[in-house]
Amino acid sequence: MTLLLEQMLNGVQFGVMLFLLAAGLTLVFGVMGLINLAHSSLYMIGAFAAAWAGAHGWSFPLALLAGAGAAALTGIAIEVAVLKRLYQRDHMDQVLATFGMILFFNEAMAMLFGRQPLMATVPGFLSGSVEIIPGVPYPLYRLAIIAVGIAVAALLYVLISHTRAGMLVRAGATHRDMVRALGVDIGLLTTGVFALGAALAGLAGAMTGPLLSVQVGMGDRILITTFVVIVVGGIGSVRGALAGSMLVGMVDTLARAYLPGMLKTVMVATEADAIGAGLSSMAIFILMAAVLLIRPRGLFPAHG
Amino acid sequence: MILTRRAALAAAATLAAPATVRAQGAAIKIGMITTLSGPGGYLGADLRDAFQLAIDTGAFGATKIDLVVEDDGLKPAQAKQIANRFLKSDGIKLFTGVVFSNILEAVAPDILEEGAIYVSPNAGPSSLAGKNCHRNYFVISWQNDSLHESAGQNATTLGYKKMYLLAPNYPAGKDAVTGFKRFFKGEIAGESYTRLDQTDYAPEMAQIRAANPDAVFQFHPGGLGIAFLRQYQQAGLVGKIPMVLAAPSLDATTLAAVGDIALGMDVTSHWNTDLDNPANKTFVAAFTKKHNRVPTYYASQGYDTALAMASGLKGGPSGDAFRNALVKADFTSVRGKFSFGPNQHPIQDWYGLRVEKAADGKLALITRTKVLTNHGDAYAAQCNI
Numbered sequence: 001m002t003l004l005l006e007q008m009l010n011g012v013q014f015g016v017m018l019f020l021l022a023a024g025l026t027l028v029f030g031v032m033g034l035i036n037l038a039h040s041s042l043y044m045i046g047a048f049a050a051a052w053a054g055a056h057g058w059s060f061p062l063a064l065l066a067g068a069g070a071a072a073l074t075g076i077a078i079e080v081a082v083l084k085r086l087y088q089r090d091h092m093d094q095v096l097a098t099f100g101m102i103l104f105f106n107e108a109m110a111m112l113f114g115r116q117p118l119m120a121t122v123p124g125f126l127s128g129s130v131e132i133i134p135g136v137p138y139p140l141y142r143l144a145i146i147a148v149g150i151a152v153a154a155l156l157y158v159l160i161s162h163t164r165a166g167m168l169v170r171a172g173a174t175h176r177d178m179v180r181a182l183g184v185d186i187g188l189l190t191t192g193v194f195a196l197g198a199a200l201a202g203l204a205g206a207m208t209g210p211l212l213s214v215q216v217g218m219g220d221r222i223l224i225t226t227f228v229v230i231v232v233g234g235i236g237s238v239r240g241a242l243a244g245s246m247l248v249g250m251v252d253t254l255a256r257a258y259l260p261g262m263l264k265t266v267m268v269a270t271e272a273d274a275i276g277a278g279l280s281s282m283a284i285f286i287l288m289a290a291v292l293l294i295r296p297r298g299l300f301p302a303h304g
Numbered sequence: 305m306i307l308t309r310r311a312a313l314a315a316a317a318t319l320a321a322p323a324t325v326r327a328q329g330a331a332i333k334i335g336m337i338t339t340l341s342g343p344g345g346y347l348g349a350d351l352r353d354a355f356q357l358a359i360d361t362g363a364f365g366a367t368k369i370d371l372v373v374e375d376d377g378l379k380p381a382q383a384k385q386i387a388n389r390f391l392k393s394d395g396i397k398l399f400t401g402v403v404f405s406n407i408l409e410a411v412a413p414d415i416l417e418e419g420a421i422y423v424s425p426n427a428g429p430s431s432l433a434g435k436n437c438h439r440n441y442f443v444i445s446w447q448n449d450s451l452h453e454s455a456g457q458n459a460t461t462l463g464y465k466k467m468y469l470l471a472p473n474y475p476a477g478k479d480a481v482t483g484f485k486r487f488f489k490g491e492i493a494g495e496s497y498t499r500l501d502q503t504d505y506a507p508e509m510a511q512i513r514a515a516n517p518d519a520v521f522q523f524h525p526g527g528l529g530i531a532f533l534r535q536y537q538q539a540g541l542v543g544k545i546p547m548v549l550a551a552p553s554l555d556a557t558t559l560a561a562v563g564d565i566a567l568g569m570d571v572t573s574h575w576n577t578d579l580d581n582p583a584n585k586t587f588v589a590a591f592t593k594k595h596n597r598v599p600t601y602y603a604s605q606g607y608d609t610a611l612a613m614a615s616g617l618k619g620g621p622s623g624d625a626f627r628n629a630l631v632k633a634d635f636t637s638v639r640g641k642f643s644f645g646p647n648q649h650p651i652q653d654w655y656g657l658r659v660e661k662a663a664d665g666k667l668a669l670i671t672r673t674k675v676l677t678n679h680g681d682a683y684a685a686q687c688n689i
Contacts, residue, residue: 003514010506106341115345116597117527119561122538129540136513139538142506211538212503213530213561217342217377221501257507260497269495277473277497 006136007257008250013142015249016149020204021222022229022241023156024197030173030236031193032087037098038078039201039226040219041105046071046202047209047218048109051120054209060123064206071202072195079194084187102220110216120209145207152200153242160238169193173236225252228284232291234298243299248284255283331368332621334613335390336401337383337411340375343503343527346557347403348375351425351606353595354587355400358610361590367617372396378500380410387411391418397622398423400609403602405429405448405476406500416440421627423616425609426602428649429475430482434683437647440627444609446574447649447681448476449483454572454654454675455521455550456487461656461675462548462570465490468517470508470532472524473497480523480550486682493517498524503531509539520545525552533562546570555600559659559667566659567667574652575604575639576671584638598668604638611635645680647687653677 025039050067058066078101086094122141129137160166168189171179180186205219212218225248233244260276267275291299336355338348352373359369372394376383383402390396391414399415399422402408408427415422421440428443428451459467469484469492471477481495494515496508512520520541524532529552536542542565551573559566577588577598587607591599612635619629633644645651654676662668 003510006510007507010510013506014504110341110345115340115349116557117343117346117530117561127538129538136510137540139535139540141538211531211535213343213527213534215343215527216345218503220342221503253507257511273495273497274473274478277499281473281499 002133002136005133006138007253009133009138009142009146010257011250011253012246013146013249014253015246016146017204017208018222018226018229018245018249019149019242020152020200020207021226022233022245023152023238024200025226026230026233026236026238026241027169027193028197029230031169031176032083032190033176034083034087035091035094035098036083037095037223038101038105039197040223041102042071042075042198042201043205043219043222044105044109044216045074046205047120047214048113048118048205049202050206051118051209051214052113054120055118060126064203067206067209068199068203071205072199075198075201076191076195079191083194084190087190106216106220113216115216117213117215118209120214122210141210145211148203148207152203156238165192225284228288230298232288232298234295234301237298237300240298240300247299248287251287252280252284255280259283331370332398332617333370333372333394333396335387335394335396335399336371336373337376337386337390337399337407338373338401339378339403339407340373342378343501343531344378344403344525345527347426347526347600347602348401350557350600350603351401351403351609354591354599354603354606355425355610357587357591357594358607358614363610364614364617367614373401376402376407378404378407380407383407383411384414387414391415391420397421398613398626400425400613402427404474404500405479406474408432409475412438412441419623421616421622421630423609423613423630425605427476428681430479430683431475433647433649433681434686435688437683437687437689439648439689441648442612442630442644443649444612445605445650446652447647447683448479449486449683450649450654450679450681451552451572451574452480452483452521452523452550453487453682454574454679455548456484457654457675458570458572458656459484459519459521459548460487460489461673462519464518464546464548466493466518467491467548468493468495468512468515468520468545470496470498470512470520470522470524472500472502472528474500477523483682484521484550488521490518498528500528503528505532505535506539509535509541512541512545513539517545520547521549522547523550523553526558529553529555529558530561533558533565537562537565551575551601554659554669555602556598556669557600559669560598563667567661569659571657571659571669572654572675573601573657573669574650574654575601576655576657576669578668578671579638579640579655581638581640583636584640587638608635608637608639608642611637641678645684646689647681647684648689649681649684651678651680654679 046067049070050063053063053066229244233240259280263272374386405427424443428447471480615635616626616630619625656673657669
């Protein structure tokens with residue numbers, strides 16, 4: 001029972017990381033209609049910047065800010081220099097161009113920092129663990145990630161639902177041309193949204209740094225999972241991104257933890273291990289297929 | 305019309321290229337398909353750098369070598385494309401470089417079917433070691449199982465009774481678990497197969513804690529190992545449940561990245577920086593001087609592979625002449641004793657290392673015992689070359 005609770009906490013923590021990535025990706029898609037594969041590069045840049053800052057004696061909160069800031073600045077730079085030209089283009093062109101940027105940023109990072117994985121340490125006050133479930137010490141750092149994720153979700157909710165800027169973002173997602181016709185500077189709006197999404201991706205990268213290892217190409221794999229999240233949640237909807245990331249995080253973690261064991265009760269152990277490992281990596285895609293079957297536009301579709 | 309003419313010209317150029325190379329007696333091309341990006345990126349980089357070091361320090365004598373390196377990105381399809389380009393348009397006859405077994409299983413058949421020779425500096429999957437062994441396929445590093453057999457033997461020797469095993473779900477991961485079990489005499493408390501591209505091991509940590517074994521054996525090469533060890537510490541398991549590892553899960557780079565977490569962990573390897581032989585001393589000094597980092601065992605294998613290929617080139621530039629010279633294993637390996645078994649995989653000694661604070665206060669892998677002597681692999685008997 002405690003094991004199940006611990007695994008569910010792991011699921012929530014993974015979900016929170018996914019949410020930070022998915023929120024930016026889904027906003028950019030919702031408002032600009034842009035498929036941005038280079039989102040994973042912003043995640044990587046955030047991780048590298050934070051690791052670099054940490055290694056140069058910056059305090060942990062400052063290193064997080066450095067990660068988010070570096071990603072936001074890079075985001076603004078690529079939005080102004082490249083992506084603005086792509087908004088009116090076909091999705092295929094966007095995929096090609098942003099995929100090219102992944103290659104560019106991977107090589108750039110390899111040239112700047114080398115291919116050896118980088119050190120990022122858990123700050124002293126967050127290392128160690130607490131027994132929130134009796135008998136199971138849970139890493140404090142992972143709890144902190146959950147807390148940051150919840151705070152970001154709350155902030156985004158206030159920003160999008162209760163401020164003028166958020167109103168424009170919502171309006172931009174559903175009635176882009178009407179917003180433009182009303183005299184809103186859509187260029188500034190898109191750059192702002194893009195910078196926000198990039199900062200969140202950078203923050204996610206900066207926070208995962210001490211957990212995983214910081215290295216070139218670290219975002220490429222999680223990008224696929226992030227796309228699963230926004231498809232499940234409904235493309236363009238932040239609420240959907242939250243629901244989707246929690247669902248995907250939970251399904252992925254629990255499938256990995258329990259599927260092989262469950263299969264062992266019905267078949268030979270060695271086969272169960274092999275099939276279980278295969279099935280659990282497919283679990284989130286099966287979830288996506290099931291959601292699309294029942295709600296083809298995702299759980300919380302943004303466009304009416 | 306233009307298209308066909310261009311195609312014809314290209315075809316003519318391709319056909320003519322190897323001929324001109326031979327006529328001028330120019331450099332011998334060696335194709336290196338290796339992993340330079342992602343969590344396994346530094347493994348390929350170390351292989352490549354050490355191979356290049358051997359070229360630069362004159363291992364090939366007067367023979368000029370043109371080392372063509374391409375990154376497979378840990379994607380089998382990409383590796384196959386590179387192999388085909390090397391074979392068909394560059395006319396390369398000698399191959400090396402692959403780090404991961406799933407990549408090697410994809411490209412080796414293509415290379416061998418074309419009559420080219422593959423000399424493995426790392427991956428040694430069981431699928432290519434037994435019935436499907438090939439006279440043009442050599443492994444300089446180890447057969448995958450034997451790498452982990454040494455860890456299994458070490459766990460038995462160290463007196464652990466109940467082990468929890470973890471490995472990624474890919475050919476080498478399965479070989480790792482099979483190999484470990486072959487030489488471990490105790491009980492298996494549990495097994496988990498992770499994903500090769502997984503970097504968050506929180507669910508596995510919870511399961512290890514629940515199973516409460518005497519010790520953990522885990523196989524996670526490169527960046528995966530760094531992530532695993534860090535999270536092992538964050539989960540409060542370091543110091544509670546010891547680890548018995550094989551070389552890939554704790555190499556010099558991993559050690560530098562995780563620091564004190566690794567203190568006291570047991571590792572088995574066929575090579576270490578402190579092995580006392582002249583060839584090794586020269587290699588470690590030259591590598592450290594040039595790259596300003598401690599060579600990993602991948603680097604030692606890249607270096608040995610270059611020496612082995614140089615010994616083959618004494619017989620001829622490719623084909624049977626090269627192969628018949630190489631099979632004698634007439635080179636001085638940095639690991640000391642080295643010979644090929646009947647399946648052209650190594651027969652070598654395995655050592656037990658432990659992470660300790662060296663005299664200069666830095667953490668280092670220190671060789672303590674010999675775990676296995678003149679150890680070949682379990683598949684050699686099935687091979688019929």
